[in-house]
Amino acid sequence: MSSKITRKKGQSGRAVGVQCVQCGKMVPRDKAVEKRKSVLPLDRRLRELLKKQGAYLSSGRSIVYYCVSCAKHRKYV
Numbered sequence: 121m122s123s124k125i126t127r128k129k130g131q132s133g134r135a136v137g138v139q140c141v142q143c144g145k146m147v148p149r150d151k152a153v154e155k156r157k158s159v160l161p162l163d164r165r166l167r168e169l170l171k172k173q174g175a176y177l178s179s180g181r182s183i184v185y186y187c188v189s190c191a192k193h194r195k196y197v
């Protein structure tokens with residue numbers, strides 16, 4: 121008996137989906153348009169204080185994804 125463990129679609133193999141922040145559609149990662157956003161939600165002094173206390177702070181950069189149609193609409197492509 122042979123079990124089907126691997127299932128590859130095309131050459132890309134595993135297609136990781138990301139969600140478009142604009143319309144919420146799931147798009148494959150290689151198709152989605154990646155946008156980097158730099159957000160600093162906290163005050164710098166407050167961030168340093170939190171760091172001293174050992175809290176984990178993200179680097180302040182977040183990556184958002186847009187589907188092709190939304191990216192086109194926003195002229196990202």
Ligand SMILES: [Zn+2]
Nearest residue numbers: 140143187190
């Ligand atoms: Zn979209």
